[in-house]
Amino acid sequence: MTLMNFDPAIALLALPAFAAVILALLPDYRLTSRINVLVSGLTFLCAGLLLFERPAPGRYLFVDDLNVVFVVLSTFIGFTTSVFSASYIDHELESGKLTPAYARFYHAMYQALMFAMNLGLLANNIGLMWVAIEVSTLTTVLMVGIYRTPEALEAAWKYFILGSVGIALALFGTILVYMAAEPVIGEGYDAMVWTSLMQHAAHFSPRLLNVAFVFLMLGYGTKVGLAPMHAWLPDAHAEGPTPISAVLSGLLLNVALYAVLRFKMLLAANAAAISPGALMIALGLASLIFAGFMLYRRDDIKRLFAYSSIEHMGVITFAFGMGGPLANFAGLLHMTMHSLTKSAIFFAVGHIAQAKGTQKIADIKGLTSSHPMLGWGLVASVAAIAGLPPLGIFMSEFLVVSSTFARQPLLAIPLVLGLLIAFGALFMRLIGMAFGEPTGRADKIEASVVPLLTHLSLVLIAGLYLPAHLVAWFQNVARLLG
Amino acid sequence: MDRLYFDVAHLFAGSLVLTSFMLLYQDRMSGLINVFMLQAVILSFSVGWQAYAQHAPHLYLTAAIALVFKALVIPIALRNMIVRLGIHREIEIIGGVGVTMLLGIALVGLSLAIVLPATATADPLAREDIAFALSVVLLGLLMMVTRRNAVSQVIGFMSLENGLILAAAGAKGMPLVVEISVAFSVLIAFIVIGIFLFRIRERFDTVDVQELDRVRERPR
Numbered sequence A: 001m002t003l004m005n006f007d008p009a010i011a012l013l014a015l016p017a018f019a020a021v022i023l024a025l026l027p028d029y030r031l032t033s034r035i036n037v038l039v040s041g042l043t044f045l046c047a048g049l050l051l052f053e054r055p056a057p058g059r060y061l062f063v064d065d066l067n068v069v070f071v072v073l074s075t076f077i078g079f080t081t082s083v084f085s086a087s088y089i090d091h092e093l094e095s096g097k098l099t100p101a102y103a104r105f106y107h108a109m110y111q112a113l114m115f116a117m118n119l120g121l122l123a124n125n126i127g128l129m130w131v132a133i134e135v136s137t138l139t140t141v142l143m144v145g146i147y148r149t150p151e152a153l154e155a156a157w158k159y160f161i162l163g164s165v166g167i168a169l170a171l172f173g174t175i176l177v178y179m180a181a182e183p184v185i186g187e188g189y190d191a192m193v194w195t196s197l198m199q200h201a202a203h204f205s206p207r208l209l210n211v212a213f214v215f216l217m218l219g220y221g222t223k224v225g226l227a228p229m230h231a232w233l234p235d236a237h238a239e240g241p242t243p244i245s246a247v248l249s250g251l252l253l254n255v256a257l258y259a260v261l262r263f264k265m266l267l268a269a270n271a272a273a274i275s276p277g278a279l280m281i282a283l284g285l286a287s288l289i290f291a292g293f294m295l296y297r298r299d300d301i302k303r304l305f306a307y308s309s310i311e312h313m314g315v316i317t318f319a320f321g322m323g324g325p326l327a328n329f330a331g332l333l334h335m336t337m338h339s340l341t342k343s344a345i346f347f348a349v350g351h352i353a354q355a356k357g358t359q360k361i362a363d364i365k366g367l368t369s370s371h372p373m374l375g376w377g378l379v380a381s382v383a384a385i386a387g388l389p390p391l392g393i394f395m396s397e398f399l400v401v402s403s404t405f406a407r408q409p410l411l412a413i414p415l416v417l418g419l420l421i422a423f424g425a426l427f428m429r430l431i432g433m434a435f436g437e438p439t440g441r442a443d444k445i446e447a448s449v450v451p452l453l454t455h456l457s458l459v460l461i462a463g464l465y466l467p468a469h470l471v472a473w474f475q476n477v478a479r480l481l482g
Numbered sequence B: 001m002d003r004l005y006f007d008v009a010h011l012f013a014g015s016l017v018l019t020s021f022m023l024l025y026q027d028r029m030s031g032l033i034n035v036f037m038l039q040a041v042i043l044s045f046s047v048g049w050q051a052y053a054q055h056a057p058h059l060y061l062t063a064a065i066a067l068v069f070k071a072l073v074i075p076i077a078l079r080n081m082i083v084r085l086g087i088h089r090e091i092e093i094i095g096g097v098g099v100t101m102l103l104g105i106a107l108v109g110l111s112l113a114i115v116l117p118a119t120a121t122a123d124p125l126a127r128e129d130i131a132f133a134l135s136v137v138l139l140g141l142l143m144m145v146t147r148r149n150a151v152s153q154v155i156g157f158m159s160l161e162n163g164l165i166l167a168a169a170g171a172k173g174m175p176l177v178v179e180i181s182v183a184f185s186v187l188i189a190f191i192v193i194g195i196f197l198f199r200i201r202e203r204f205d206t207v208d209v210q211e212l213d214r215v216r217e218r219p220r
Helices: A009-024 A028-054 A065-094 A100-122 A126-144 A151-186 A193-202 A208-223 A231-240 A243-266 A277-297 A301-322 A324-357 A373-385 A392-407 A411-432 A450-464 A468-481 B003-026 B029-054 B058-085 B097-118 B122-148 B150-170 B177-204 B206-217
Strands: none
Touching: A009 A028, A009 A100, A009 B003, A028 A065, A028 A100, A065 A100, A065 A243, A065 A324, A065 A450, A065 A468, A100 A126, A100 A243, A126 A151, A126 A208, A126 A231, A126 A243, A126 B177, A151 A208, A151 A231, A151 A243, A151 B122, A151 B150, A151 B177, A193 A243, A208 A243, A208 A277, A208 A301, A208 B097, A231 A243, A231 A277, A231 A301, A243 A277, A243 A301, A243 A324, A243 A468, A277 A301, A277 A411, A301 A324, A301 A373, A301 A392, A301 A411, A324 A373, A324 A392, A324 A450, A324 A468, A373 A392, A373 A411, A373 A450, A373 B097, A392 A411, A392 A450, B003 B029, B003 B097, B029 B058, B029 B150, B058 B150, B058 B177, B097 B122, B122 B150, B150 B177
């Protein structure tokens, strides 16, 4: 391939796919974790290129304003997580929780997951997107079960069964969309291509689209982790390796949400179809309030933040369900901020759990005095996720609430209530863990704090000042979402 | 001649729904696997008929995958597994067959009520297929909910998936059907391996699983 026809979209798929094969073959685990970081970095650079030059939509892949946001975000967090993962996995190998063979398998799966997520985001075909999301489920199931403890196997099993049912419902919805498109576009491949679907959406049978959307919403909604289909999410976060928790919360939930948004746009383009917002608002609010209450009774630190992810995915789905330029803008911003903050939290939590040798909240005390860097990192990132000013999530939550007040004041009541409930729970737990006399084990740990600090400073900067370029970009996407 | 196409497709799709009902009340593992085999055979006939009726040769491949993989490989693997785990004679208590059957009938009614009005303009062959397919999907879900045993949950999932293949084959000229059926086969293979590991864990205690892992890795 010469430099002239270098296509960053293809590189985004080829790099991780190629790396997955290489990493599966290389026996030296120190080398593989470095290659993992290197490839993730290169993938991020390719995603950056998409900002400047965009390939024309092809038969299989396409790039538009919407998926660029997702691709850049997910490759960035994929890169920082791989840096964190390198030091995390080193420690797991030293402490004997993982064998070198499993570490090798883990790195290969990490790149396979990156490949599947990029494919899901870039696919110009509803069938291809479905296959990509299925592959991403499979790879994460394998990684969740990697410790081989009974709890990890059970979590993987639960994730597997629920994820498969979700993915099966989404396939049924996909078939129905094809059936709606087929009389208008004609038989064959074109009736599954996003770009042609969007062009002709106005002429599709609205009733068929309505039925299809319900299946797609429930199916992909399972993978977004919306209540009441969320049961797999806390277990998968708590029992798998922590870098995977960061990737699950920061990226994979977004990819499933992206699929929902695409189909929402399809329905919005058809005047006679139901407006998909109501269903999204209902599921979003249910997740927010349910997860808010569940936060109070958690005793496992990773499970705590997994419920916080359900809560925030609820807020984001709610915002997109409200629709309109302002709420969509707020939803996009909240999604970005949540991904950055939540993965930062898992970076801190991963090292904390290694240093303390436990994930039990009751056994973790006085982190700010025993491990100042990690402890204060956790305090800052929990402050961010709870929505304290001046951090980025405060601003995005403020936008979600104020746009709701402007249009549907009644809906703002449960929204604010849910946010306050979650706020209280997170701080109650945080104070016990961060302050007071340190107890229990306190191993020295070679933590890599660079990813944590990078994410936190980005969230802080976004809270203080959003560059005009970014605002214009997000506003453009928000308009596209309708 | 059109009438014949329609009637045969109808017969196969209807039999699929019937076998889904039969799956609901099987309380023995071996009976469950036998009925599932029957369903897979009917599915492959049904997909084969769609291939003939739509002149779509790629669907023959899907039918062949269903026949080889789901009617032979998976049931044989499952049967070996339950014999080895000693649960082949086990009787699974599934509370209230009557209630389950009534719920099943309600679900079939629901899917007809949803699909038939929504697809009023579509080709009648595809239309009835989709209605039956949705019934099979919902009955598979019902079965997964009413069962406790991992093996029977997986059979429930596979029958759900049979409904999806029926729907995909019925949608005229839908591309990627073969690819999707392959993707699903891989998924099922993973599930079956999954049960195996899972059941090992239940039968022996945790230390033994770790011991097994170590034994397996020693040669490297």
